[in-house]
Amino acid sequence: MLKIVKTSIAIAAVSLTFSGAANADINDALQNICTIVKTDDKGELRKKMKKVQSDFRLKLKDYYSGITCGGNSLIRTAMLSNAVETGELLVKKMPKGDLTTPEQDGKTLQQWATENGLADSPITAVLNERI
Numbered sequence: 001m002l003k004i005v006k007t008s009i010a011i012a013a014v015s016l017t018f019s020g021a022a023n024a025d026i027n028d029a030l031q032n033i034c035t036i037v038k039t040d041d042k043g044e045l046r047k048k049m050k051k052v053q054s055d056f057r058l059k060l061k062d063y064y065s066g067i068t069c070g071g072n073s074l075i076r077t078a079m080l081s082n083a084v085e086t087g088e089l090l091v092k093k094m095p096k097g098d099l100t101t102p103e104q105d106g107k108t109l110q111q112w113a114t115e116n117g118l119a120d121s122p123i124t125a126v127l128n129e130r131i
Contacts, residue, residue, distance in 0.1 A: 026056050026063070034069035037090070040083035049093070060093045065103075073103055075127075079118045087123035096130055 036045045069077040078087030102108050113124045
């Protein structure tokens with residue numbers, strides 16, 4: 001009986017250690033995603049998203065809200081940087097329902113784009129088509 005208790009405690013300790021390491025790894029994997037979006041490197045962004053999906057089984061919708069680039073979401077960052085290729089990819093990969101959900105400041109992507117003079121952006125056009 002004592003062996004079972006010791007084994008259970010050891011397994012629990014090891015699993016907690018690995019779950020902490022997994023969080024650090026996902027942060028490392030997504031570390032330069034803002035730079036990729038700002039430089040409009042669609043190929044590198046696609047590779048990054050595939051790697052995160054294969055290694056951590058996470059899709060864009062799972063980690064999108066947890067990433068900010070200077071206080072802006074990835075799509076907003078793409079609009080501000082005029083990164084059309086990466087912005088369009090992000091809009092196409094996000095579920096339609098998530099595109100109309102208000103972000104951290106309570107504004108949807110459409111409202112924010114209009115308020116910031118980005119309503120004529122090609123990314124906003126793709127966003128409007130998707131919604």
